[in-house]
Amino acid sequence: MTIFFCLGLGSSALAEEEMEQSKGSDVWLPSLITDTPQEGFALAVTLSQKGVGTTQPDTSVRKALRGAYAHDPDSLIAASQVIALHFQTVAAANDYWKND
16 A cells, blocks of 8 residues: 555646646647547556556566566456456546537
C-alpha cells in the first residue's frame, strides 16, 4: 500500500512536470470523445500506458520490471482494473455512446 501511495505522489509531481514540458509541443490527448466504445477502450488502454510511463519514465526499468508482473495474476488483475477505471471515465465523457 505504501508503494502505491508513494507512486501516486510521484506520479502527480511527474505529471505536473510533464505538463510544463509539453507546453508548446503536440498535445497527445486533445479529447476524451471517441466515435465508438471500441475506440474508447483503446483510449483507456493508452491512458493506462501513459500513466505507467509517467510514473516510471525510464524505459529500461519498466522493461526490467515487466517479468515480475507479467506472470502474476494479481498484477494483471490490477492492470485490468486501472484500464476499466479509465474506460468508465471515457464512457461517461461520451455519454455512454447513447444515440440521441
